[in-house]
Amino acid sequence: MVEDSKGLAGVAVADTALCYIDGQAGRLFYRGYDIHPLAKQGSFAESLYLLWYGELPTETELTIFEGLLARERRLPDDLLAAFRTFDADATPMSVLRTSLSLLGQIDPDEGDNSPEANLRKAGRLVATVPVAVAAWHRVRQGEEPLPPDPEIGLAEDFLRMLSGESPSDTAAAALDTSLLLYLEHGFNASTFACRVVASTLADMHAAVTAGVAALSGPLHGGANEQAMRMLEQIVTPDAVDEYLEGELAAGRKIMGFGHRVYRTEDPRATHLREMARRLGESSGDSTWYELSRTVEEGMKARKGLNCNVDFYCATVYRHLGIPIDLFTPLFAMGRTGGWAAHVMEQHRDNRLIRPRANYTGQVDRPYVRIDRRDQAT
Numbered sequence: 001m002v003e004d005s006k007g008l009a010g011v012a013v014a015d016t017a018l019c020y021i022d023g024q025a026g027r028l029f030y031r032g033y034d035i036h037p038l039a040k041q042g043s044f045a046e047s048l049y050l051l052w053y054g055e056l057p058t059e060t061e062l063t064i065f066e067g068l069l070a071r072e073r074r075l076p077d078d079l080l081a082a083f084r085t086f087d088a089d090a091t092p093m094s095v096l097r098t099s100l101s102l103l104g105q106i107d108p109d110e111g112d113n114s115p116e117a118n119l120r121k122a123g124r125l126v127a128t129v130p131v132a133v134a135a136w137h138r139v140r141q142g143e144e145p146l147p148p149d150p151e152i153g154l155a156e157d158f159l160r161m162l163s164g165e166s167p168s169d170t171a172a173a174a175l176d177t178s179l180l181l182y183l184e185h186g187f188n189a190s191t192f193a194c195r196v197v198a199s200t201l202a203d204m205h206a207a208v209t210a211g212v213a214a215l216s217g218p219l220h221g222g223a224n225e226q227a228m229r230m231l232e233q234i235v236t237p238d239a240v241d242e243y244l245e246g247e248l249a250a251g252r253k254i255m256g257f258g259h260r261v262y263r264t265e266d267p268r269a270t271h272l273r274e275m276a277r278r279l280g281e282s283s284g285d286s287t288w289y290e291l292s293r294t295v296e297e298g299m300k301a302r303k304g305l306n307c308n309v310d311f312y313c314a315t316v317y318r319h320l321g322i323p324i325d326l327f328t329p330l331f332a333m334g335r336t337g338g339w340a341a342h343v344m345e346q347h348r349d350n351r352l353i354r355p356r357a358n359y360t361g362q363v364d365r366p367y368v369r370i371d372r373r374d375q376a377t
């Protein structure tokens with residue numbers, strides 16, 4: 001019998017210097033820096049630099065880094081050609097998964113796991129994912145994708161490529177902060193999937209494709225979409241009690257609540273709640289925020305559960321005018337940088353990740369030739 005922990009709860013499977021989570025205290029650190037000042041004063045690109053290079057950038061370093069990433073922002077012809085063959089109702093997450101696989105196939109550094117090649121691939125991935133997500137959204141609506149604008153920031157450019165209109169500074173900043181909050185979170189399911197694949201010495205794109213696949217499920221990244229669909233179903237605060245009681249009595253999970261590691265408030269949720277409040281206030285419509293608050297209070301009272309990163313992110317993305325089925329691809333846009341950092345960390349000091357399982361079946365069953373087995377009646 002091997003010692004087990006269902007769902008690997010509480011098991012440390014590797015070392016990492018990227019991110020530290022104190023689940024009891026509700027604290028999160030990227031390379032030792034508390035998430036709160038990073039989210040309040042920093043940017044997605046700055047946090048990405050921190051993860052990949054280990055230190056916060058100077059102004060010059062950040063400008064060069066953003067310029068390099070912006071140069072990689074493009075939609076490869078092969079990817080656009082593939083999009084044109086897909087059914088318009090293909091889900092954006094499955095299109096994204098296929099896109100990453102295809103991008104790996106055409107990447108000039110395919111199969112090269114050297115630190116230099118990994119950094120180049122990481123840059124191309126982070127820069128291309130937003131272009132691909134926006135392009136697919138336009139293609140599925142019968143519109144032409146808009147070319148990226150390397151002169152503006154990644155979050156602003158994504159919103160522009162999606163809708164064709166320049167977003168407000170507030171909208172671009174809100175998206176940038178959400179990407180920063182989604183960037184990295186230790187050995188969550190999708191990052192673990194990436195590291196397992198990377199540990200076979202498969203390359204960065206193969207690993208990140210596995211990350212997207214793992215992220216798509218409703219217990220992980222899919223929760224932000226499901227949280228919004230739930231709010232749409234509940235409609236008004238006075239319907240919250242009945243909804244929660246019915247769902248919980250039926251043994252169903254409430255999406256956007258609970259966490260494997262946090263035993264108190266998820267520090268990312270603190271920022272997203274405040275962003276949701278401010279976006280509601282500035283738009284003159286706090287309906288989604290008020291409804292979310294009521295659901296949050298209801299879950300705390302009934303189950304003692306806190307909301308996680310995905311719950312208020314749903315309301316934030318709603319205010320940014322993002323279609324619901326793009327919520328999880330946006331999570332992937334942020335997390336791609338974290339996945340890439342983990343692949344680089346795994347390749348730098350690799351050992352195959354290969355756990356054991358407890359076998360629960362029979363042993364030593366006598367083999368009976370097929371012509372001598374009793375035929376089923």
Ligand SMILES: CC(C)(COP(=O)(O)OP(=O)(O)OC[C@H]1O[C@@H](n2cnc3c(N)ncnc32)[C@H](O)[C@@H]1OP(=O)(O)O)[C@@H](O)C(=O)NCCC(=O)NCCS
Nearest residue numbers: 218219220223252253254255256257258259260308309310
């Ligand atoms: C995140 C999650 C998968 C963590 O799972 P986990 O660590 O395996 O915890 P469990 O699913 O075993 O939950 C422990 C208990 O809390 C309850 N619980 C956890 N999350 C819940 C939720 N969202 N709604 C209702 N009950 C929940 C479980 O039913 C279980 O209760 P029990 O002990 O009475 O059976 C889980 O909280 C969940 O499914 N949340 C909803 C999906 C979500 O928001 N995912 C995004 C995560 S960032």
